[in-house]
Ligand SMILES: Nc1nc2c(ncn2[C@@H]2O[C@H](COP(=O)(O)OP(=O)(O)OP(=O)(O)O)[C@@H](O)[C@H]2O)c(=O)[nH]1
């Protein structure tokens with residue numbers, strides 16, 4: 001997706017060690033993987049290896065840049081309350097979580113900056129879990145820079161880095177890793193389907209599913225370990241191992257089903273590849289321009305106009321699509337056009353959905369027949385699976401067919417009639433595209449949570465691979481280890497496993513102020 005070019009690579013900044021931020025550390029449970037992640041974060045900090053600036057209170061403009069009605073500036077960290085008191089020249093803090101109108105002044109000069117709404121969120125009931133303040137100021141650039149400068153002059157405050165608010169929320173257990181990813185996706189969502197999917201992930205659906213699976217494995221592990229310890233003991237309930245076995249096998253089936261769907265979620269996040277193909281002059285470029293609502297490709301009566309592959313991102317019926325226009329497929333032309341045809345075929349192989357286009361008034365021509373016999377027939381012959389391509393056959397230039405004349409050949413595969421010239425048939429095509437794209441990307445309004453990132457797929461596959469070594473009838477100790485490894489993958493999916501590279505990759509998607 002499009003990421004802000006101004007978004008710098010964030011550095012990991014850890015949360016201050018002051019007491020109430022890690023209350024769970026007072027009752028450590030080394031068996032709890034989430035606790036382990038936090039412990040790793042915490043010990044790294046206390047060993048002095050923490051990034052510079054730990055413990056600072058951060059501030060940033062959190063709404064968009066530029067002139068606007070209202071701009072939101074926020075702070076997070078222990079000096080937030082102090083900063084609010086200083087800017088409002090007040091001894092008391094306003095009531096928590098209530099909007100209060102206050103005059104903001106520059107603490108150095110006493111000069112009034114703006115009359116603003118301020119919100120005070122004492123931790124831990126805040127986005128980051130720390131003390132936070134929001135200043136809703138008038139959105140003029142001079143007001144915003146005046147308030148930012150005033151905050152910068154308060155001791156203990158410094159500008160936030162990209163993603164730092166969210167990183168603190170994660171470190172304080174306010175969001176798990178899949179929720180952080182959902183939040184990043186929501187900020188970057190460009191189509192309706194992406195927004196729905198991101199919101200579901202932010203709401204914790206994927207994390208919830210993984211936690212449920214991890215619990216299943218923890219239970220199975222407890223059973224296997226009980227058997228290792230008390231196997232010979234008569235007191236052990238009967239069928240303990242059988243029960244564990246049933247649950248592990250059911251989990252394998254569920255993981256397999258989600259993995260088969262994995263590519264859909266990733267397509268929904270980064271765009272499905274839709275490729276328009278057909279013989280020369282069918283009207284492919286006309287269709288690309290119509291769907292993208294802009295003149296992406298040159299249209300002309302001359303066959304062989306399009307040579308290079310032209311790709312454009314479009315929102316098709318709410319789904320993100322990378323739409324490619326390609327050269328008309330034909331043999332025996334000059335070397336430049338042949339290269340175009342080669343590129344067109346290459347792009348066709350990568351398509352999730354093929355828009356195969358023919359001129360409805362020219363179906364008997366050799367190029368039309370050849371296209372039907374090769375491209376259309378070969379996709380139709382694929383066995384349906386998640387990785388198989390889908391195809392929509394479109395007969396363009398329906399305006400050239402005479403109303404009394406015979407319709408298109410009866411032996412044609414299912415198709416849609418369209419006229420790029422008059423727009424007739426476009427609604428039907430968009431509806432067909434919506435159905436096809438829901439199949440290609442998954443429907444984010446129904447069904448189970450989608451795996452939107454390669455990282456999700458990697459850990460679920462790792463979990464499944466580990467479970468293939470679960471053979472309690474052969475070796476109980478190895479079976480227990482397989483369960484532990486499998487569970488580790490699931491907890492890393494939501495907890496991150498503490499490796500900074502993974503966290504860096506995820507938090508890179510955020511900008512300053514989020
Ligand atoms: N009558 C009619 N003409 C159309 C329609 N769609 C496209 N055309 C015309 O058909 C010609 C070819 O259109 P293009 O969009 O360039 O076709 P193309 O398939 O991209 O052609 P190449 O890039 O050369 O393979 C142009 O003159 C268009 O104006 C249609 O629905 N009806």
Ligand SMILES: [K+]
Pocket residue numbers: 280281299300301302303304305306
């Ligand atoms: K053309």
Ligand SMILES: [Mg+2]
Pocket residue numbers: 284285286297298299305306325326
């Ligand atoms: Mg063209």
